[in-house]
Amino acid sequence: xxxxxxxxxxxxxxxxxxxxxxxxxxxxxxxxxxxxxxxxxxxxxxxxxxxxxxxxxxxxxxxxxxxxxxxxxxxxxxxxxxxxxxxxxxxxxxxxxxxxxxxxxxxxxxxxxxxxxxxxxxxxxxxxxxxxxxxxxxxxxxxxxxxxxxxxxxxxxxxxxxxxxxxxxxxxxxxxxxxxxxxxxxxxxxxxxxxxxxxxxxxxxxxxxxxxxxxxxxxxxxxxxxxxxxxxxxxxxxxxxxxxxxxxxxxxxxxxxxxxxxxxxxxxxxxxxxxxxxxxxxxxxxxxxxxxxxxxxxxxxxxxx
Amino acid sequence: xxxxxxxxxxxxxxxxxxxxxxxxxxxxxxxxxxxxxxxxxxxxxxxxxxxxxxxxxxxxxxxxxxxxxxxxxxxxxxxxxxxxxxxxxxxxxxxxxxxxxxxxxxxxxxxxxxxxxxxxxxxxxxxxxxxxxxxxxxxxxxxxxxxxxxxxxxxxxxxxxxxxxxxxxxxxxxxxxxxxxxxxxxxxxxxxxxxxxxxxxxxxxxxxxxxxxxxxxxxxxxxxxxxxxxxxxxxxxxxxxxxxxxxxxxxxxxxxxxxxxxxxxxxxxxxxxxxxxxxxxxxxxxxxxxxxxxxxxxxxxxxxxxxxxx
Numbered sequence: 001x002x003x004x005x006x007x008x009x010x011x012x013x014x015x016x017x018x019x020x021x022x023x024x025x026x027x028x029x030x031x032x033x034x035x036x037x038x039x040x041x042x043x044x045x046x047x048x049x050x051x052x053x054x055x056x057x058x059x060x061x062x063x064x065x066x067x068x069x070x071x072x073x074x075x076x077x078x079x080x081x082x083x084x085x086x087x088x089x090x091x092x093x094x095x096x097x098x099x100x101x102x103x104x105x106x107x108x109x110x111x112x113x114x115x116x117x118x119x120x121x122x123x124x125x126x127x128x129x130x131x132x133x134x135x136x137x138x139x140x141x142x143x144x145x146x147x148x149x150x151x152x153x154x155x156x157x158x159x160x161x162x163x164x165x166x167x168x169x170x171x172x173x174x175x176x177x178x179x180x181x182x183x184x185x186x187x188x189x190x191x192x193x194x195x196x197x198x199x200x201x202x203x204x205x206x207x208x209x210x211x212x213x214x215x216x217x218x219x220x221x222x223x224x225x226x227x228x229x230x231x232x233x234x235x236x237x238x239x240x241x242x243x244x245x246x247x248x249x250x251x252x253x254x255x256x257x258x259x260x261x262x263x264x265x266x267x268x269x270x271x272x273x274x275x276x277x278x279x280x281x282x283x284x285x286x287x288x289x290x291x292x293x294x295x296x297x298x299x300x301x302x303x304x305x
Numbered sequence: 306x307x308x309x310x311x312x313x314x315x316x317x318x319x320x321x322x323x324x325x326x327x328x329x330x331x332x333x334x335x336x337x338x339x340x341x342x343x344x345x346x347x348x349x350x351x352x353x354x355x356x357x358x359x360x361x362x363x364x365x366x367x368x369x370x371x372x373x374x375x376x377x378x379x380x381x382x383x384x385x386x387x388x389x390x391x392x393x394x395x396x397x398x399x400x401x402x403x404x405x406x407x408x409x410x411x412x413x414x415x416x417x418x419x420x421x422x423x424x425x426x427x428x429x430x431x432x433x434x435x436x437x438x439x440x441x442x443x444x445x446x447x448x449x450x451x452x453x454x455x456x457x458x459x460x461x462x463x464x465x466x467x468x469x470x471x472x473x474x475x476x477x478x479x480x481x482x483x484x485x486x487x488x489x490x491x492x493x494x495x496x497x498x499x500x501x502x503x504x505x506x507x508x509x510x511x512x513x514x515x516x517x518x519x520x521x522x523x524x525x526x527x528x529x530x531x532x533x534x535x536x537x538x539x540x541x542x543x544x545x546x547x548x549x550x551x552x553x554x555x556x557x558x559x560x561x562x563x564x565x566x567x568x569x570x571x572x573x574x575x576x577x578x579x580x581x582x583x584x585x586x587x588x589x590x591x592x593x594x595x596x597x598x599x600x601x602x603x604x605x606x607x608x609x610x611x612x613x614x615x
Contacts, residue, residue, distance in 0.1 A: 144316065145323030150549035150590045156571055157583050161331040237448060241553055244450050245568055260451055264557070271458045278451030285446040 033222070036298040043294020049287040057103040066094035068101040068254050077270055086276050089262065095273060098254040099280050105255040106284065109169060109239045110232035116174025117235075118228055121181025122220070126212050128182070129189030136186075143179045151176055152245075155238060159247045169248055173235045181227050188220045222299040229292035233285040240281050256281045309602055317595050324587045325377055329370050332580050360386070373580065382581030387573050392581040395566060400585070402472055403555070403562035407547040409478055410486035414547075415540060418490035422497025427524050429502065437494055444491025450553040453484035457557070472560040485554045489543045496539050500532040534604050541597030548593065549586045 037043060056063055065085070072092035080087045086095040128139035146154075155172050162168035192198065193216065201211050217224075242248030243257025251258050256277040263274035357363050361372070376382055382392035418441075425437040460480060461469035468477045504510065505528050513523050552564025559565075563582060570578035 141319065141323070144320050145327060148320045148324055148591050148594075149327070149587050150546065152550050152552060153567060153583055153586045156567060157328065157331045157579075160571055160574070160579070233446070240448050241450065244448075244553060245556060247571065257448075260448075260454065264454060267454060267458050268462050271462075274451075274454050275458075278448060278454070281451065282443070282447045286442060289442070289446060 029222075033298040037294055040294040040297065043291050043298075046287040046291040046294070049283065050291055053103060053284055053287065054107060056100060057107050060100050060104055064094075064097035064100040066097040068093060068098045069252055070094070077266060077273075079270075080272065087270065087272060089259075089273060090266065095259075095276060098259060099256070099277055102254045102256045102259060102277065103280065103284070105249055105253065106236050106239060106281070107232075109166075109173065109249075110236040110288075112170045113173035113177065113235040113239075114228045114231040116170055117176075117178040117231060118181055118224055120174060121178040121227075122185050122217065122224060124178070125182035125185030126189045126216060126220075129186040130193055130208070130212055130216065132190070139182070139186075143182055146175070146179045151238070152241060155242055156245070156247060159242065164247060164250055166249065166253075169239065169242070172242075173238055176238060177231050177234060180231070181224070184223055184227060185220055188223055189216050192216050192219055226292065226296045226299055229288065229295050233288035233292070236281065236285060236288070310599055313595060313598055317591055320591055321588065324591070325374055325584065326370070328580055328583050328587070329373055332576060332583065333366065333369060333373070377584055382584070383577035385570075385578045386575045387578075392577050395578065396563065396581055396585050399561060399563040399566045400589075402560060403548065403551055403564065406472070406478070406481055406485060406551055406554070406560065406562060407544065409482035410489070410547050410551075411540075411544050412486075413482050414486035414489035414493055414543065417486070418493025419497050419536065421490075422494040423501055423524065423529065425494065425498045426501035426505065427520075434498075437498070441491035441494040444487045445495070447487070448553075449484055449488055450557050452487050453481070453554050453557040456480045456484055470559040472558065472562075477558075481554050481558045481560060484557070485547055485551055489540075489547065492543060493536070493540055497532065497536055500535050501528060504528045504532045534601075537604060538597055538601045541600070542594060545590050545593035545597070549590045 070093060072088070074092065075084070075088050076092045077090055078084055078088045078092075084094050084096065086099070089095055089098070124139050124142075128136040149157075155176055158172040158175060159168060162171060189212075198211060198215050201215055206215070239248055239255065240257035240260075243255045244261045246258075246261065249255035249258055251262065259277040260274050263270070263277070267274055354363070361369065364372075380393050382396075384391050385395065388395075421437045421441070425434040428434050457469040457480065460466045467479050468474070469480065471477050472481065501524075505524075510523060510528060513527050514520075518527070550564075551560075551562055552568055554560070555562045555564040556568060563586060567579065567582040567586070569575075570582055
């Protein structure tokens with residue numbers, strides 16, 4: 001494995017020099033990390049973009065110029081104009097409004113899928129790491145099987161089993177991504193459980209549940225935060241891919257993936273229709289990735305893989 | 306070394322059994338009766354029961370599973386419910402197309418990604434480094450099917466250089482291979498750069514430089530050799546992904562590969578075909594990863610001696 005991954009626009013060196021020169025001024029771990037993060041301009045810019053995207057998603061009804069489902073058959077497949085900034089689709093619906101509403105779908109799916117993945121991953125990962133032995137073997141074998149499936153075909157099989165629908169998509173994407181979290185948490189817990197403070201809690205009679213919940217998981221929190229942030233763009237990409245294949249979000253609900261799928265028919269004379277939803281996906285994914293990289297550098301440089 | 310391979314093989318067999326079980330549970334116990342769908346509700350209950358019996362769907366699940374595994378070992382997944390084609394034939398025919406696509410994408414990704422990564426590492430911090438890194442982050446973050454559509458628009462429709470669908474002439478290979486390879490080219494560039502930078506920091510490189518060896522020789526001969534080890538593993542895995550993740554590109558360019566087969570089988574609920582495709586793709590993926598791991602062990606003595614992979 002590559003030990004030291006030099007991330008994009010990584011300013012880590014600079015922070016270290018800064019701390020060496022000025023002495024360590026920051027006492028708490030998260031305060032320290034926050035300060036490191038604040039100094040990473042690229043990551044902060046992406047954080048700003050993400051805040052904007054999330055605001056757009058939340059306030060979509062106020063921002064979108066039209067109702068995304070409103071069909072105007074007198075204005076079908078129009079070119080961009082002052083009335084429709086990005087033109088209209090084959091049902092005369094405003095493309096800009098649909099992209100704005102699509103952000104709700106993509107971002108919420110990314111976040112919920114990662115919450116599902118984290119709950120499953122942290123639970124199984126900490127059990128495997130803490131108990132070891134048979135429990136660890138069983139969980140590790142399950143993880144190996146999950147990892148052995150190529151991701152898209154696995155998502156397709158799960159969606160065939162569960163049937164189409166938003167809730168099922170959350171589950172499918174959660175199942176697709178929990179292994180990464182579980183592996184990381186398992187590794188951290190295995191290291192942490194050898195520490196003296198865990199030994200001390202055991203001796204003083206703490207229950208296993210207490211040790212895991214209060215002693216181990218809070219120490220993995222920074223890892224979990226980083227994994228969630230870097231997992232969201234992944235989930236967004238899977239959602240777009242599945243919706244593009246027609247097994248994710250179903251029309252008429254707008255999602256960036258199913259918009260591109262619909263637009264494919266019209267690429268010869270309305271190229272913008274298929275390009276713009278992709279731009280939205282790309283901006284979101286890049287912003288999450290760079291912010292996540294920055295967060296990783298600030299919180300947990302060990303995670304660089 | 307022998308024990309490492311044996312361990313890895315055993316693990317692979319176990320994983321394959323797990324895959325067959327998961328595939329079976331997900332797809333055989335599937336809601337939405339394929340028989341009812343196949344007969345399009347024209348048939349009465351009696352006919353449906355007869356067809357279910359003919360297809361063996363009325364047997365207990367455990368019998369069906371054992372039958373499925375027995376078939377899978379003999380590469381026999383039955384015949385498609387819809388086209389009546391033997392599943393294995395359909396798989397082999399589609400796989401040949403996908404394999405060709407994956408190989409060409411792989412060549413594209415390696416030919417673009419690795420030199421770009423070396424170049425970026427050699428010119429670290431300069432403008433060209435930034436350009437390569439920005440391009441690679443775009444390549445990694447853009448959905449492949451969207452890149453494919455943009456290539457169709459620009460090079461197919463506007464410039465009219467390449468056909469935008471099909472996979473029968475050398476010219477028609479170009480756009481799909483680039484679309485599928487773009488993401489991995491970005492990935493390879495990143496990894497090559499990181500790996501090169503790590504090696505370039507080592508003492509023996511400084512020694513070579515002190516001896517007065519030319520910089521280009523240091524980079525291409527001394528550094529690249531060691532930097533290649535992590536690159537080889539990662540691009541091996543990438544090849545597995547290209548081979549198994551081409552369905553989006555196949556859909557955009559209407560290429561009759563294994564991904565299209567899977568998508569079609571899924572929308573028709575054609576169980577034998579879908580099971581066969583999923584098993585086949587998972588099998589190929591597992592085998593590619595096994596080969597990569599073993600070849601990595603050959604390349605890197607640290608693994609050969611013992612700590613195991615990953």
